[in-house]
Amino acid sequence: xxxxxxxxxxxxxxxxxxxxxxxxxxxxxxxxxxxxxxxxxxxxxxxxxxxxxxxxxxxxxxxxxxxxxxxxxxxxxxxxxxxxxxxxxxxxxxxxxxxxxxxxxxxxxxxxxxxxxxxxxxxxxxxxxxxxxxxxxxxxxxxxxxxxxxxxxxxxxxxxxxxxxxxxxxxxxxxxxxxxxxxxxxxxxxxxxxxxxxxxxxxxxxxxxxxxxxxxxxxxxxxxxxxxxxxxxxxxxxxxxxxxxxxxxxxxxxxxxxxxxxxxxxxxxxxx
Ligand code: AMP
Numbered sequence: 001x002x003x004x005x006x007x008x009x010x011x012x013x014x015x016x017x018x019x020x021x022x023x024x025x026x027x028x029x030x031x032x033x034x035x036x037x038x039x040x041x042x043x044x045x046x047x048x049x050x051x052x053x054x055x056x057x058x059x060x061x062x063x064x065x066x067x068x069x070x071x072x073x074x075x076x077x078x079x080x081x082x083x084x085x086x087x088x089x090x091x092x093x094x095x096x097x098x099x100x101x102x103x104x105x106x107x108x109x110x111x112x113x114x115x116x117x118x119x120x121x122x123x124x125x126x127x128x129x130x131x132x133x134x135x136x137x138x139x140x141x142x143x144x145x146x147x148x149x150x151x152x153x154x155x156x157x158x159x160x161x162x163x164x165x166x167x168x169x170x171x172x173x174x175x176x177x178x179x180x181x182x183x184x185x186x187x188x189x190x191x192x193x194x195x196x197x198x199x200x201x202x203x204x205x206x207x208x209x210x211x212x213x214x215x216x217x218x219x220x221x222x223x224x225x226x227x228x229x230x231x232x233x234x235x236x237x238x239x240x241x242x243x244x245x246x247x248x249x250x251x252x253x254x255x256x257x258x259x260x261x262x263x264x265x266x267x268x269x270x271x272x
Contacts (some may be wrong), residue, residue, distance in 0.1 A: 019046025
């Protein structure tokens with residue numbers, strides 16, 4: 001495995017690759033969620049490239065950019081164990097100039113994450129487009145955990161005619177149901193227990209639907225009741241295009257929850 005830091009190193013490597021490339025962009029502090037993406041990329045491609053870059057443009061002022069967990073050495077070991085070929089770990093100055101041509105997420109993205117974190121997706125798309133241009137992958141792997149991000153990346157690939165196959169990957173959870181996240185390390189013991197209510201509320205919603213409850217309003221209310229002790233930012237029920245829906249559409253529904261535990265903002269969802 002080779003660790004690449006500069007554009008020149010990555011571009012030279014890229015020129016030498018002739019087979020298929022699986023690309024997994026991450027912000028590091030790798031956990032089993034990331035590892036599942038990397039393993040899938042390993043299974044499906046000749047060459048695997050992982051990027052580790054805490055992208056400043058997707059953090060809003062006052063968010064956790066400065067304290068975002070950084071575990072470069074452990075991350076490199078994990079990548080090595082997963083038989084990654086190249087890890088790209090650039091500096092901020094390598095990725096950005098002072099004033100740049102920008103990518104703008106469509107207005108319709110200003111719901112849910114886009115509403116509470118205005119500008120967040122512009123930063124995500126900006127960095128992902130740069131990374132796509134550098135790595136020119138055959139397949140790029142994204143978690144369904146960040147459902148709205150995944151959808152916007154699919155739209156960017158379509159709108160900019162990028163010849164890249166986006167592979168959506170299932171959410172990986174702790175054994176008790178909590179969705180894995182680099183931010184889970186911020187939780188204290190009590191918050192870690194309380195956080196379980198998020199995934200429980202999603203499973204509860206799935207069980208209600210199993211019992212023929214298809215009213216989104218009723219499901220939302222019942223979910224909120226199960227999370228009454230949490231500071232819930234939103235519960236949303238949308239179709240796969242992120243339009244809010246009134247009635248569950250089997251095979252075309254995503255239920256999303258965002259809750260704050262202290263300073264930590266956790267998101268989770270279920271695809272039904
Ligand atoms: P991040 O490092 O948080 O930017 O995440 C990098 C990629 O890993 C994104 O495509 C995420 O959606 C994905 N990811 C993060 N957590 C999980 C998880 N628990 N299960 C599956 N994918 C995940």
